[in-house]
Amino acid sequence: MLDNLILGFSQALTPENLLWCLIGVVAGTVIGLLPGLGATTGVAVLLPLTFALEPITALIMLAGIYYGAQYGGTITSVLISTPGEASSVVTTLDGYQMARKGRAGPALAISAIGSFIAAIISLALLVTLAPPLAELALGFGPIEQLAIMLLGLVIVVTFQGGALVRGAMMAGVGLLISTVGVASGFTTARFTFGSVDLLSGIPFVEVMIGLFALGEVLHQIRVGAAAPIRARFKDMVIRRKDITDSMPAILRGSGIGFVLGILPGAGSTLASFMSYGIEKRVSKNRANFGKGAIEGVASPESANNAAANANFVPTLALGIPGGATTAVLLGAFTIFGLQPGPLLFETQPALVWGLLVSFFIGNVLLLVLNLPLAPVFAQMLRIPYAYLYPIILLTSVVGAFAVSNNLFSVWLVVLFGILGWILKELDLPIAPLVLGLVLGPLLEKALVQTSALGQGNLGVVVTSPTAIVVLLGAVVLVVLPKVVVAIRSRRTPAEVGR
C-alpha cells in the first residue's frame, strides 16, 4: 500500500500533472457553477482537448473537472438558490437561507471545508477498498460480471428518481443503441443500413456531447433565465463554533455519501438527499433546518463529494461506472486504450495510483482556491447565457469532430442533442440510457461467454454463488421500496385510529 502511494505521488506531483490537475479543478469549479453546464457535460466537451496529453495527465485533468464541479455547484445553490449540479439541490434549502441572513460566507466556507474533509475520508477508503475489490474481481468470470452489470443497471433504474418503467425503458434504449455495428466475436453488421460509419457502432463521446451539452443548451433556451437574486456576500470568515457544530454532520455525510457512491449506478444526488434527511432527524439543531442551519449545508455537501469519489470504486475496480460522469470517464479510459477493471491495478499501477493520489492534491487545491476565491468565481454568474451557449455549441461540435475527424460525428451530436432535449422536456431520465450504452457491449461479451460455458444454457448462472447473491440484491432493490410503502400505508390508518 505504502509503495503504491509513493508511486502515486511520484506520478501526480510532476509539474505537468500538477498543472493539469489545477486546470481541471478550476475548470470544474467554473463548469459546476455555470447554468446548464454540469460535470458530465464538462468532461464530455473537454475530453477531445486532452487527446494530445499523456493518458494519466488527461485522466487527472478530467477527474479534476468532475470533483471540481461538486465545489462549483454549491456556489450557485447558496448565492442564487439555483443549483448548478443536481447533487447541490438540497444545499439550496439551508444554504440560500443562510445567504439571505448575510451568512453566505460561512455557508460557502463550510461547504468547502466539509467537501474537503469528506474527500479525504472517502479517498482514504477508496485507496483502501478499491485494490482488494479489484483483486476479488480478478477471480470473477463472465457469469459474475454479467450479474454485476445487471445489478448496476437495476440500481441506476431504481435510483434515478422517476417512474420505474421509464427508467427501465431508457436503459433499454441505451442497450439497444449499443447493439448497432459489428459486435466483438461476431461478423454480422447490425442496424447499419449500409452505412460504413455505423460499422464500428455509435460512438460514445459524440452521444454524450449531444445528450448532455447540446441537449442541456436547447433545454435552457426554452426554460429561460430566472431572475438572479443577489445575496449579500461579505466575507469568507467562519467562526470556530460553525466548524465544531458542523463536524458531526460532515462526518455522517461523508459516511453516507461513500456507502451510496460505491454502489454502481447510484450517485451523489441521492447521497446528498439521504444525508440531509438523516441529519434533519438526528441533528441537535434540527429545529433550524430549512431556516439556515449550517449543518444543513455541511451534510449534503460532504455527502455529494464523498459519493463522487466513491463512484470511482466500481469504475476502477470493476470497470462498471458509478454514474453518468464516471461513465464518460470510463469512455475516456477506452479512448486512451485502457480497459478499466480489475486488471488495471496490475497492468497500470502508475496510472491508477497517480490518478488516485491526484484526487488528494486536487481537493487540497480546491480548498485553497474556494475558501478565499469563491466570490471571484461567483462573478462568472454575470455572464449572459445568450453569449455562453453559442460558445458551448461551437466547442461541442468541434470537439465531436476531433474525436473521429469525421463530419458524421457532428451529425450524431446534433441528432442526440435533439434527443437529449426531448428526454429533458418529457422528464425521461438520461442516466439509465448512458449506463445502458456503456454496459451494452460488455454485457453482450459476458453473455456470449456465459452461454458458451453453459453450452447454450444460460441457466449456468445459478452455478455461481456470487452471481446468485448479486442477482438477489438486484431483486431486493426493485421490490423493497414497494414493500416499505405497503407496510407504511398499512400502519398509518391504524395510527390515525388510535
Next chain:
Amino acid sequence: MRISVRAAGVGFSLILAAVGTAAAIVGSTYGFTGEDGRVGPGFLPVVFGAAVALLALVDVAQRVLRRDRGVTIEDLATDLAAGDEPVAAVVAPEDEPLRNADGEEVDIFGRTQRQRTRILVSVMVGLVAAVLLTSLIGLLLSFTLLMAFVAIVLEKRPVVPSLIISVVAAGAIWLVFRELLSVPLPTGLLGLL
C-alpha cells in the same frame, strides 16, 4: 397550438414502441442463437428491442390511465429529506414569476414562453443549416456564423460585443484544435479556414 407534456410523452413512447418492435424483428434476422446454441448476434437486439417495446407500451398505458408511477428507492430518500413538507415546495423559489403587460409569464429579458420556443426552434434549424453549410465554407466558419446569428438576431444582444465574442471564441477553438491538437477541421469547398 400547445401540446401537453402528457400527449407528447405518449407520442414519444409510441414511437419507442415502434422502434423497439422494428429492432426486434430486424434483429431476429441476424440469428438468435449461434453455434451449439450459444447466444447469437441477433439475441440482444431481439431481447432489448422487445423490452423497449414492452416497457414503452406500459408507459403509454400508465400515462393514459394516469396511474401511480410506482415507488423507487429515490422516492424513499426524497421523502426522508423532505420530512413533512414536499421537497418541491421547499426548493421552488419564493418569488413571484415576472409578468409582462398582458400578464404572461416572462423571463428576465421580458420574453414570453412562445418567444423562447421560437428561439429554440430557430437554434435547431440553425444547427442543421450550419452542418450543411460546412461542406461549402468549412466547420469553423459556419459555426462562427451560427454563433453570431444566435447572439445578434435571436437573442438580440448588442452587435459589436456579439461579434467580438464570436470571433474570439472561434479563434480560441481554432488555436486549440487546429494548431495545438492538429485536428484537420474541414475547410469546405471554398477552403477558407
